[in-house]
Amino acid sequence: xxxxxxxxxxxxxxxxxxxxxxxxxxxxxxxxxxxxxxxxxxxxxxxxxxxxxxxxxxxxxxxxxxxxxxxxxxxxxxxxx
Amino acid sequence: xxxxxxxxxxxxxxxxxxxxxxxxxxxxxxxxxxxxxxxxxxxxxxxxxxxxxxxxxxxxxxxxxxxxxxxxxxxxxxxxxxxxxxxxxxxxxxxxxxxxxxxxxxxxxxxxxxxxxxxxxxxxxxxxxxxxxxxxxxxxxxxxxxxxxxxxxxxxxxxxxxxxxxxxxxxxxxxxxxxxxxxxxxxxxxxxxxxxxxxxxxxxxxxxxxxxxxxxxxxxxxxxxxxxxxxxxxxxxxxxxxxxxxxxxxxxxxxxxxxxxxxxxxxxxxxxxxxxxxxxxxxxxxxxxxxxxxxxxxxxxxxxxxxxxxxxxxxxxxxxxxxxxxxxxxxxxxxxxxxxxxxxxxxxxxxxxxxxxxxxxxxxxxxxxxxxxxxxxxxxxxxxxxxxxxxxxxxxxxxxxxxxxxxxxxxxxxxxxxxxxxxxxxxxxxxxxxxxxxxxxxxxxxxxxxxxxxxxxxxxxxxxxxxxxxxxxxxxxxxxxxxxxxxxxxxxxxxxxxxxxxxxxxxxxxxxxxxxxxxxxxxxxxxxxxxxxxxxxxxxxxxxxxxxxxxxxxxxxxxxxxxxxxxxxxxxxxxxxxxxxxxxxxxxxxxxxxxxxxxxxxxxxxxxxxxxxxxxxxxxxxxxxxxxxxxxxxxxxxxxxxxxxxxxxxxxxxxxxxxxxxxxxxxxxxxxxxxxxxxxxxxxxxxxxx
Numbered sequence: 123x124x125x126x127x128x129x130x131x132x133x134x135x136x137x138x139x140x141x142x143x144x145x146x147x148x149x150x151x152x153x154x155x156x157x158x159x160x161x162x163x164x165x166x167x168x169x170x171x172x173x174x175x176x177x178x179x180x181x182x183x184x185x186x187x188x189x190x191x192x193x194x195x196x197x198x199x200x201x202x203x
Numbered sequence: 204x205x206x207x208x209x210x211x212x213x214x215x216x217x218x219x220x221x222x223x224x225x226x227x228x229x230x231x232x233x234x235x236x237x238x239x240x241x242x243x244x245x246x247x248x249x250x251x252x253x254x255x256x257x258x259x260x261x262x263x264x265x266x267x268x269x270x271x272x273x274x275x276x277x278x279x280x281x282x283x284x285x286x287x288x289x290x291x292x293x294x295x296x297x298x299x300x301x302x303x304x305x306x307x308x309x310x311x312x313x314x315x316x317x318x319x320x321x322x323x324x325x326x327x328x329x330x331x332x333x334x335x336x337x338x339x340x341x342x343x344x345x346x347x348x349x350x351x352x353x354x355x356x357x358x359x360x361x362x363x364x365x366x367x368x369x370x371x372x373x374x375x376x377x378x379x380x381x382x383x384x385x386x387x388x389x390x391x392x393x394x395x396x397x398x399x400x401x402x403x404x405x406x407x408x409x410x411x412x413x414x415x416x417x418x419x420x421x422x423x424x425x426x427x428x429x430x431x432x433x434x435x436x437x438x439x440x441x442x443x444x445x446x447x448x449x450x451x452x453x454x455x456x457x458x459x460x461x462x463x464x465x466x467x468x469x470x471x472x473x474x475x476x477x478x479x480x481x482x483x484x485x486x487x488x489x490x491x492x493x494x495x496x497x498x499x500x501x502x503x504x505x506x507x508x509x510x511x512x513x514x515x516x517x518x519x520x521x522x523x524x525x526x527x528x529x530x531x532x533x534x535x536x537x538x539x540x541x542x543x544x545x546x547x548x549x550x551x552x553x554x555x556x557x558x559x560x561x562x563x564x565x566x567x568x569x570x571x572x573x574x575x576x577x578x579x580x581x582x583x584x585x586x587x588x589x590x591x592x593x594x595x596x597x598x599x600x601x602x603x604x605x606x607x608x609x610x611x612x613x614x615x616x617x618x619x620x621x622x623x624x625x626x627x628x629x630x631x632x633x634x635x636x637x638x639x640x641x642x643x644x645x646x647x648x649x650x651x652x653x654x655x656x657x658x659x660x661x662x663x664x665x666x667x668x669x670x671x672x673x674x675x676x677x678x679x680x681x682x683x684x685x686x687x688x689x690x691x692x693x694x695x696x697x698x699x700x701x702x703x704x705x706x707x708x709x710x711x712x713x714x715x716x717x718x719x720x721x722x723x724x725x726x727x728x729x730x731x732x733x734x735x736x737x738x739x740x741x742x743x744x745x746x747x748x749x750x751x752x753x754x755x756x757x758x759x760x761x762x763x764x765x766x767x768x769x770x771x772x773x774x775x776x777x778x779x780x781x782x783x784x785x786x787x788x789x790x791x792x793x794x795x796x797x798x799x800x801x802x803x804x805x806x807x808x809x810x811x812x813x814x815x816x817x818x819x820x821x822x823x824x825x826x827x828x829x830x831x832x833x834x835x836x837x838x839x840x841x842x843x844x845x846x847x848x849x850x851x852x853x854x855x856x857x858x859x860x861x862x863x864x865x866x867x868x869x870x871x872x873x874x875x876x877x878x879x880x881x882x883x884x885x886x887x888x889x890x891x892x893x
Binding site for chain 2 (some may be wrong): 145156167171180184185187
């Protein structure tokens with residue numbers, strides 16, 4: 123799944139909400155909450171975590187956790203298909 | 204009674220550096236109740252000689268705790284009966300990331316503690332920025348704000364002075380207006396309760412009090428209700444904080460995170476980053492495996508010389524024996540670990556301070572999650588290849604309790620350097636030396652297989668344990684990657700000092716006790732039994748006309764046979780016969796609980812080779828050893844069975860002691876001992892029978 127490395131690379135999303143309240147509580151606490159913009163910088167190997175940028179701060183976040191964030195894409199990134 | 208002040212702040216806010224500077228080495232490490240996180244206490248001595256007790260709370264983002272570490276802070280601040288409940292709080296906020304640091308600050312202020320705010324890292328910020336926030340927070344929040352720096356020690360004396368006046372006048376302290384207004388519907392449920400400092404403390408108690416004690420407050424919020432309120436509150440606070448920060452448009456020319464961005468392009472690049480980590484790990488392994496061996500040999504030979512010297516000057520008797528053969532080897536066995544612990548923690552804490560460890564977690568999270576492990580587990584697992592003791596201690600940096608426990612549990616299965624002497628003594632009986640494909644040594648290949656076997660077993664165990672160790676902590680990665688910062692050597696050295704000290708005084712105690720107990724078992728017997736043995740040996744040596752030296756070796760051998768250890772060895776013989784072992788090996792199994800390499804020494808003694816550890820001599824003697832039916836004792840299957848037993852069994856009292864100390868419970872080392880024992884027994888049985 124090396125090709126997934128480039129999925130959404132450099133895309134920017136705006137967070138609109140969360141699908142899971144427990145995860146939401148955790149993410150909000152560290153500064154990931156609705157209204158914030160997520161820029162995807164890179165991704166670890168084999169379906170690993172995302173390296174993201176929010177307001178100049180960096181976070182690591184799992185693929186699964188990313189799926190549980192509802193968001194709209196506001197800038198398209200590089201997709202490799 | 205001295206005043207107690209809590210140091211509170213986000214992770215990476217520079218809290219610990221300030222703690223170290225304020226308290227110097229006047230620190231002591233304790234444990235939070237039931238949990239294996241260190242509580243760090245230190246003393247500030249004021250100019251007038253009065254003493255303030257300073258508590259370094261674990262870093263937290265919010266009082267609404269999502270992790271164990273955060274909960275430790277919450278539980279101490281909402282429960283006035285808590286042993287760490289502070290009289291006042293110093294809040295450390297990194298000025299470079301000020302918006303993020305304000306959430307927890309507003310919560311602390313709403314609890315009405317007397318607070319001093321310290322803006323840390325001020326030498327990396329423009330004066331204009333520092334002035335703005337100092338003034339703004341002072342006016343807005345009505346509490347003293349001091350810009351500090353742990354690097355240049357800026358204003359730390361001023362902090363001590365302000366602390367003094369804050370504590371003196373805390374009784375006339377006036378409550379400020381809450382930042383957050385508790386919703387009216389919930390406020391009504393908070394009846395007047397003198398147990399609490401104010402409504403917000405009572406409110407938080409309703410969220411978390413049931414996790415502390417269930418009897419005191421039956422009517423806490425249900426989990427879902429609690430989470431909803433918690434999210435609402437946090438977002439509400441963010442809205443207020445965003446208002447505070449909205450108009451601030453001061454550019455900081457002294458600091459940018461461009462270096463972090465550039466470094467991360469390399470260090471977290473998917474393939475390159477992982478390869479760099481492998482190289483770093485190789486370096487760490489090399490450091491604890493071979494560099495540490497120089498000081499370790501020095502320590503061991505030093506103690507051996509001391510032992511020799513003392514045995515010449517002290518009068519023979521049980522007391523000198525206790526010192527020479529009981530206490531000194533025990534002390535040596537404790538102190539010998541210091542080089543490895545110091546080197547490993549020097550490297551780990553340097554990387555942790557640098558901010559690199561968070562990147563390691565990011566890179567390997569996915570891979571290790573499958574085994575119930577964590578990116579930080581890697582350091583422990585790989586260092587385990589040199590020695591389990593520093594490796595188990597290194598897991599303290601893993602902040603998920605379950606991941607940490609699993610890592611600690613499987614580390615002793617990773618083949619450590621103490622297994623090498625045992626393997627070397629036995630491998631010749633299993634695989635005769637020959638060249639494979641012209642270049643490979645067959646015994647080297649056997650070693651490699653043994654090593655892989657240990658690693659595979661560790662991973663399998665970890666994967667299985669996932670189903671048995673339950674956790675109420677959500678398995679979440681979501682982790683902040685702090686900007687890289689050049690570590691301050693002093694901070695790193697304090698960590699090293701701290702680790703060595705806790706090892707010596709906590710695990711060391713247990714190791715010394717076990718060591719003395721093992722000495723007692725192998726040196727004592729029922730009254731008069733050794734005299735009988737002495738007579739027998741005298742008669743026998745006269746008959747066989749043995750030299751004095753040979754007679755002495757024979758006596759030592761018989762002494763072990765008739766000691767309590769020998770009796771235990773014989774008693775367990777029926778249990779270990781199915782593995783191909785006899786009582787002689789039984790004794791070695793018992794004594795080498797001290798450490799695996801003791802096996803070689805014990806076998807030498809039992810085979811009356813005197814007390815030297817000459818492996819070649821032992822090898823020759825073992826070759827000659829016969830079973831009662833005349834067949835070779837150390838044939839391939841028995842030797843393999845024994846090797847596998849040492850590969851899997853927890854033959855190491857230091858591992859036991861460190862595990863006890865690190866989990867703060869007897870239960871875990873005992874479970875580990877039994878589990879590894881069963882594993883070893885099964886593997887050996889299979890080897891002997893197949």
